[in-house]
Amino acid sequence: MAGAGQILFIQGGGAGAHDEWDNELVDSLRRELGDGYEVRYPRMPDEDDPTYAKWSAAIRREIAALDDGAVVVGHSVGGTVLINALAEWPPERELKVIVLIAAPFVGAGGWPGGESELPHNLGARLPHGVPVHVFHGLRDETAPPSHADLYTRVIPQAQLHRLPGRDHQLDNDLSEVAKVIELATPGP
Numbered sequence: 001m002a003g004a005g006q007i008l009f010i011q012g013g014g015a016g017a018h019d020e021w022d023n024e025l026v027d028s029l030r031r032e033l034g035d036g037y038e039v040r041y042p043r044m045p046d047e048d049d050p051t052y053a054k055w056s057a058a059i060r061r062e063i064a065a066l067d068d069g070a071v072v073v074g075h076s077v078g079g080t081v082l083i084n085a086l087a088e089w090p091p092e093r094e095l096k097v098i099v100l101i102a103a104p105f106v107g108a109g110g111w112p113g114g115e116s117e118l119p120h121n122l123g124a125r126l127p128h129g130v131p132v133h134v135f136h137g138l139r140d141e142t143a144p145p146s147h148a149d150l151y152t153r154v155i156p157q158a159q160l161h162r163l164p165g166r167d168h169q170l171d172n173d174l175s176e177v178a179k180v181i182e183l184a185t186p187g188p
Contacts, residue, residue: 005037005096005185006066010059012076012102013050018043022075024172025101029073032178037185040066050077056085068094071181076143076168079103083132083155084118087125097184098132099177102140102168105147107154123155132158133180137166 009029011022018041026041033039042062045054059082063072072095074082079100086098106113107120119125126132132155136148145162152158161176170177 005033005181006070007033007037007039007181008062008066008070008072009039009041010055010062010072010074010078010082011041011044011047012078013044013047015048017047017076021169022078025075025169025174028172028174029178032175033181037181044078050081052081052084055081056088059085060089060091063091063093063095066093069096069185071095071097071099071185073099073101073177074103075101076103080106080118083122083126083151086127087119087122090125090127095127095130097181098126098130099135099180100133100151101135101170101174101177102137102143103134103147103151104143105150107150109150110147118154120154122151123157126155131184133161133177134158135161135163135170135177137163137168137170139165140168142168 009026011018030039080103104111107118134148134151136145138145152160
């Protein structure tokens, strides 16, 4: 799909997440964005038992295969690993936007984390000048909505999007995410 805006969507963790849950999010994003965008949706290794080491290596490989100007999106634990991997190993590719959806915050005030604890200076370690958008449903019973606020503390440049009445899967509606992507990457 030459000339298409590229989106890399990183799934969440848990048995069946790729084929039974997050595929609905990807379908919504594809519908909302239309033919001017290529949404890549790789299967992460051992989705039922995600580890930072395996997932971050897979994410780095996927980002390396993108063109400059791509958008990266991570849902749930996929967002947590994505943002940590971007801070730890800045990509060689120029990114247009980073989007986190219902991402658990791992660290002080959030979930305990060991290997995937987020650094206190996360925002400073991310690719310079790349907008970060944090989306979180206010009815999320998996990752508390307060986790989104924790992200904005360590990523001062992040824009927070609180979505009333929406759950961990944002009710399978990524229309707000698509609008942010379209504004940052006008299609053909």
